[in-house]
Amino acid sequence: MGVFVRIRGWLECDHRQLAQVKEIVAAENPDRTYCGGWGFPARQYNWTSWVFFGADMREQAVDCFLEQLRLVAAIPASDDDNDLVIGLFLVSHEITGISEWQVRDGAVVIGSVNGEYQYLGE
Numbered sequence: 001m002g003v004f005v006r007i008r009g010w011l012e013c014d015h016r017q018l019a020q021v022k023e024i025v026a027a028e029n030p031d032r033t034y035c036g037g038w039g040f041p042a043r044q045y046n047w048t049s050w051v052f053f054g055a056d057m058r059e060q061a062v063d064c065f066l067e068q069l070r071l072v073a074a075i076p077a078s079d080d081d082n083d084l085v086i087g088l089f090l091v092s093h094e095i096t097g098i099s100e101w102q103v104r105d106g107a108v109v110i111g112s113v114n115g116e117y118q119y120l121g122e
Helices: 015-026 059-073 115-121
Strands: 004-013 049-058 086-093 097-104 107-112
Touching: 004 015, 004 059, 015 049, 015 059, 049 059, 059 086, 059 097, 059 107, 086 115, 097 115
Parallel strands: none
Antiparallel strands: 004 049, 004 086, 086 097, 097 107
16 A cells, blocks of 8 residues: 655745745646645735645655745745745654654755654654
C-alpha cells in the first residue's frame, strides 16, 4: 500500500500575498491529488490572512507539496513592514517520525521536533 505522511499546518500573510498563495495552489502541477488539503477561510479578519493545510498523502507526493510550499515562502513582502509569509507545518512520516517545517525568512526550514509534539505522530 505504500508509506503515508500526514502534513498539517498554517500560513500567515497579508491580503496581497494571499492572492499569490491562491495562484500557486491553483497552478498546474504534476500531482494535484492532495491540492484539496488547502483551506482558505471564506472571510479573513483584520490585517492577517490565514491559510490552512491538512492531508494524509503518499510519501511520493511530499516533494511536490514541499516545492509548492517553497514557492509560497518565496513570495515577497508587499507592504512597508516587509513582512514575509510565515507558517508552521508538522509532518508525520510513518517510518521516520515527526518533523517541523517552518515557513520563514523566504524559505522552508526543516527540523526535528521536541517530545511535546510526538503525540501527533502516533
